[in-house]
Amino acid sequence: MSSAIDPRQLAAGAEPRPNAGPLRRALASPMGAFGLTIVAIIVILALFAGLLAPYDPLKIDVVHKLEGPSAAHWIGTDNLGRDTLSRIFYGARVALGVACVSIGLAMIAGLLLGLVAGYGPRWLDGILVLFFDSMSALPMIMFALAVITVLGPGTGTLILVIALVSIPGYGRLVRAQTLGLKRSDFIVAERSLDAGPARIILVHLLPNVVGPLIILASMDIPVVIMLEAGLSFLGLGVRPPTPSWGSILYDGYNALRSSTTLVIAGGLPLVLATLGFTFLGEALRDGLDPKLQRRGLR
Amino acid sequence: MLRYAIKRIGLGLLILIIVMVGMYAAVFLVPGDPAAVALGPRATPEMKRMLMERMGLDQPLIWQVVNFFRNALTGNLGIDVWSKRPVGTIIAEALPNTLVLGVASIGWSMLLGVPLGCFAVVYRDGWLDRLVGILSVSVIALPSFVVSIYALLLFAVKFNVFPAIGAGQPGNVASQIHALVLPCFAIGLGWVGYLARLVRASMLEVMGEPHIRTARAFGLPEWRVVFRFALRIAIVPTISLVAVGLGGILSSAVFVEVIFARPGIGSLIYNAVTSRNYPIVMGTVLVTTALYVAITITADLLIARLDPRVRDVFRD
Amino acid sequence: MTGPLLSVRGLSVNFRTPQGIVRALGNVSIQAGAGEVVGIVGESGCGKSTLAAAVGNLLPGNAEIAAGEIRFRDRDILRLGSDAQRQLRGREIAMVFQDPMTAFSPVLTIGEQLIEFQHQMTDVDKAEKRRRAEAMLARVGISDAGLRLNGYPHEMSGGMRQRTAIAAALLMSPSLLIADEPTTALDVTLEAQIIYLLRTLRRDYNGAIVVVSHHLGVIAELCDRVYVMYAGEVVESAPVDALFHQARHPYTRALLECDPARLDQPAEFLPTIAGEIPDLTVLPDGCSFAPRCALADDRCRIRPELTSLSEDHAARCHRVSP
Numbered sequence: 001m002s003s004a005i006d007p008r009q010l011a012a013g014a015e016p017r018p019n020a021g022p023l024r025r026a027l028a029s030p031m032g033a034f035g036l037t038i039v040a041i042i043v044i045l046a047l048f049a050g051l052l053a054p055y056d057p058l059k060i061d062v063v064h065k066l067e068g069p070s071a072a073h074w075i076g077t078d079n080l081g082r083d084t085l086s087r088i089f090y091g092a093r094v095a096l097g098v099a100c101v102s103i104g105l106a107m108i109a110g111l112l113l114g115l116v117a118g119y120g121p122r123w124l125d126g127i128l129v130l131f132f133d134s135m136s137a138l139p140m141i142m143f144a145l146a147v148i149t150v151l152g153p154g155t156g157t158l159i160l161v162i163a164l165v166s167i168p169g170y171g172r173l174v175r176a177q178t179l180g181l182k183r184s185d186f187i188v189a190e191r192s193l194d195a196g197p198a199r200i201i202l203v204h205l206l207p208n209v210v211g212p213l214i215i216l217a218s219m220d221i222p223v224v225i226m227l228e229a230g231l232s233f234l235g236l237g238v239r240p241p242t243p244s245w246g247s248i249l250y251d252g253y254n255a256l257r258s259s260t261t262l263v264i265a266g267g268l269p270l271v272l273a274t275l276g277f278t279f280l281g282e283a284l285r286d287g288l289d290p291k292l293q294r295r296g297l298r
Numbered sequence: 299m300l301r302y303a304i305k306r307i308g309l310g311l312l313i314l315i316i317v318m319v320g321m322y323a324a325v326f327l328v329p330g331d332p333a334a335v336a337l338g339p340r341a342t343p344e345m346k347r348m349l350m351e352r353m354g355l356d357q358p359l360i361w362q363v364v365n366f367f368r369n370a371l372t373g374n375l376g377i378d379v380w381s382k383r384p385v386g387t388i389i390a391e392a393l394p395n396t397l398v399l400g401v402a403s404i405g406w407s408m409l410l411g412v413p414l415g416c417f418a419v420v421y422r423d424g425w426l427d428r429l430v431g432i433l434s435v436s437v438i439a440l441p442s443f444v445v446s447i448y449a450l451l452l453f454a455v456k457f458n459v460f461p462a463i464g465a466g467q468p469g470n471v472a473s474q475i476h477a478l479v480l481p482c483f484a485i486g487l488g489w490v491g492y493l494a495r496l497v498r499a500s501m502l503e504v505m506g507e508p509h510i511r512t513a514r515a516f517g518l519p520e521w522r523v524v525f526r527f528a529l530r531i532a533i534v535p536t537i538s539l540v541a542v543g544l545g546g547i548l549s550s551a552v553f554v555e556v557i558f559a560r561p562g563i564g565s566l567i568y569n570a571v572t573s574r575n576y577p578i579v580m581g582t583v584l585v586t587t588a589l590y591v592a593i594t595i596t597a598d599l600l601i602a603r604l605d606p607r608v609r610d611v612f613r614d
Numbered sequence: 615m616t617g618p619l620l621s622v623r624g625l626s627v628n629f630r631t632p633q634g635i636v637r638a639l640g641n642v643s644i645q646a647g648a649g650e651v652v653g654i655v656g657e658s659g660c661g662k663s664t665l666a667a668a669v670g671n672l673l674p675g676n677a678e679i680a681a682g683e684i685r686f687r688d689r690d691i692l693r694l695g696s697d698a699q700r701q702l703r704g705r706e707i708a709m710v711f712q713d714p715m716t717a718f719s720p721v722l723t724i725g726e727q728l729i730e731f732q733h734q735m736t737d738v739d740k741a742e743k744r745r746r747a748e749a750m751l752a753r754v755g756i757s758d759a760g761l762r763l764n765g766y767p768h769e770m771s772g773g774m775r776q777r778t779a780i781a782a783a784l785l786m787s788p789s790l791l792i793a794d795e796p797t798t799a800l801d802v803t804l805e806a807q808i809i810y811l812l813r814t815l816r817r818d819y820n821g822a823i824v825v826v827s828h829h830l831g832v833i834a835e836l837c838d839r840v841y842v843m844y845a846g847e848v849v850e851s852a853p854v855d856a857l858f859h860q861a862r863h864p865y866t867r868a869l870l871e872c873d874p875a876r877l878d879q880p881a882e883f884l885p886t887i888a889g890e891i892p893d894l895t896v897l898p899d900g901c902s903f904a905p906r907c908a909l910a911d912d913r914c915r916i917r918p919e920l921t922s923l924s925e926d927h928a929a930r931c932h933r934v935s936p
Binding site: 249 | 309312313316317320321324432435436438439440441443444447448450451455456545546548549552553556557567568570571572574576579582583586587590
């Protein structure tokens with residue numbers, strides 16, 4: 001979905017408006033408020049999982065396996081008798097952690113490659129654009145599965161895969177921004193004053209590129225959370241016993257016929273997280289981009 | 299038109315070669331020995347050597363790639379390590395299942411999503427428009443594997459109205475369609491929202507164009523303006539985005555085929571990855587990437603057919 | 615029928631924009647009788663196209679009619695239901711738009727569109743509609759009309775497309791034809807051809823035609839009566855001869871002086887009207903033309919009323935008297 005939104009438009013529309021901050025306007029909508037609430041809860045869970053979780057998420061208690069909700073285990077236990085609520089809390093940490101690290105890596109690599117493509121020699125630009133195109137020509141899941149086959153499953157591979165599939169998006173964005181700026185009058189003027197490439201990149205390009213990059217990253221978060229959970233669900237992501245929302249759902253799927261509590265509980269955080277992040281992103285975009293808003297009025 | 303098609307196909311082939319070279323290079327460069335990982339810690343060196351040989355991993359990198367493509371050109375994608383059957387045959391058996399699944403999913407979601415997007419435009423800013431808007435965003439966000447599992451839980455386990463596993467009995471079309479319902483629902487649900495949104499956005503763009511004003515000036519009813527005049531144009535950008543999004547269908551197919559235990563490309567590559575079956579992985583990646591590239595090219599040519607202006611540009 | 619075919623009375627239209635409310639039309643009244651060609655002339659942004667859109671019932675969504683009525687055949691069309699309004703369009707009121715390049719759908723053939731535009735003729739079958747379209751294309755001077763019906767708009771030249779647009783408008787024999795800048799997007803040769811076509815057509819057309827243009831030449835060639843608009847108001851109305859020879863309002867005079875076709879000798883600089891049209895979000899209290907008027911004095915701080923100068927000549931200026 002993120003591909004349908006052009007972050008450059010966002011940046012262009014982000015001029016300060018006198019009446020209300022875009023953030024406040026975005027959050028005034030019910031959808032935005034709902035999204036922000038969910039996202040805030042997930043962030044708090046991830047940060048303070050250790051304090052909030054009632055049990056050790058790894059503590060096995062086979063006697064009480066696959067129990068339904070009770071006073072001791074609010075949303076029951078899994079196939080090894082581990083407390084599902086605690087595992088979901090720690091799962092938030094894994095989901096956000098993987099998302100932040102992999103998106104961070106993709107942003108840095110995309111920034112460097114995009115700058116090189118936009119600012120460097122033509123032949124290098126050609127090669128990098130071909131690389132971006134090849135990456136997008138490959139169905140994402142096929143690429144992920146192929147890399148996992150080679151490297152073996154694990155959190156490290158997972159982060160690498162997610163970073164790799166995200167790089168072209170960031171690289172293209174930075175390249176487009178760089179090319180646009182390179183032709184702009186003030187960069188031409190700077191160059192005629194003998195400013196070196198380092199100065200131009202650091203002083204002019206970077207500040208202009210960072211905003212759109214961050215917006216793109218925020219839109220990527222729900223996609224990445226989904227990818228992490230999906231691969232962990234297939235047993236190709238985060239390795240057990242580390243709790244991931246995907247692997248909790250998988251345990252629930254396996255125990256479907258004996259207990260439905262675990263499978264319902266395993267899916268809910270994913271549903272809420274993706275809805276929350278998406279609604280928040282939508283509301284922010286509507287608030288930030290007067291152009292899109294006007295289109296909605298018509 | 300022909301020159302354009304040849305150029306696009308050439309670029310597609312180049313991308314295929316880059317992808318496969320990248321795959322082989324990765325296998326070759328990765329530390330540790332794939333045979334050892336595949337066979338487990340108790341494998342003897344002799345067993346490992348034989349497995350490497352069977353997977354063709356004992357030769358120099360460049361030869362592996364050249365051989366792969368030389369064989370692929372003659373339709374030979376290698377031999378499966380474990381079942382000893384040709385990879386091409388295995389893929390050819392699995393592919394139709396996935397194609398049926400993908401086409402059926404896209405089909406029902408287009409039948410529902412495109413009209414929904416149009417209705418949202420006819421009644422824009424009304425309650426229907428808002429409802430379609432919120433529902434679209436919600437279903438787009440939902441991961442297909444969660445939808446699959448909840449659908450499975452509700453309709454197969456709880457109410458027992460649809461089969462939980464398999465693709466139906468061979469030869470029995472009714473049972474195959476019956477088994478197709480839940481997987482199609484899971485894959486297509488997000489697409490309904492995606493299409494409704496795309497059609498709505500691109501339709502609103504088109505509705506501002508002067509020729510729509512002309513149609514209105516002749517007193518055509520709003521639904522006729524929307525469906526006859528605006529949709530033909532608004533559908534064009536939608537088609538190219540759908541083609542790009544088909545890669546996503548394949549991702550959903552992997553999950554849905556694993557969850558519903560359906561035979562197909564998705565479950566094939568999943569099993570190959572978990573057992574590190576290189577020939578199958580390589581063959582599947584090649585076939586799916588080729589398919590994907592072919593679909594995007596077809597979509598571009600289809601757009602050229604739909605828009606007479608583009609058609610004439612290519613004719614020159 | 616008692617009154618004229620079309621009679622707009624005291625029409626005010628506002629646009630809601632992010633910058634605030636823009637008054638596009640303020641208290642505008644015009645009339646057009648059957649068999650009459652009425653011109654509306656003014657600079658860009660004077661509200662003449664808004665007036666045309668209002669009469670054609672095609673105002674954009676952010677426009678609101680603040681006051682006034684548009685009487686067509688003695689019925690206020692603003693008070694009709696949306697279905698009744700829609701049925702007037704095309705059948706009774708037809709429009710020709712400024713830009714022939716974008717006026718037709720690029721993905722449907724000319725024939726498909728011309729058949730579609732006869733949608734309101736429910737008693738006629740498709741083959742007959744096609745025959746009518748072909749005959750009308752031939753009548754506006756398009757050769758190979760039958761072949762053209764199978765072609766797409768982008769295969770036609772600009773002049774041919776504007777001919778087609780006029781043919782489309784006449785298909786339903788409407789009693790009111792509104793031509794919004796019908797020649798503005800065309801070059802001089804084509805402009806002359808289209809004016810010639812419209813003149814020929816008006817001979818055997820007995821409905822009313824409203825021609826909107828910023829081009830005085832077009833108005834002079836085609837119209838019987840002219841309304842001059844400035845900043846959303848009618849500032850002068852007169853028969854075409856009176857307007858061109860005895861213009862009374864300072865704005866009309868300035869407009870006439872700026873027409874290069876009327877210069878008797880080569881000029882170093884083309885004459886212009888100093889200043890710009892006012893910001894329609896903040897209108898001056900007095901005469902809206904006063905800030906640019908060479909003759910403005912203290913009286914002009916008060917808004918002038920439209921003063922009748924003769925039976926069919928009126929001007930909105932303090933300096934005029936009958």
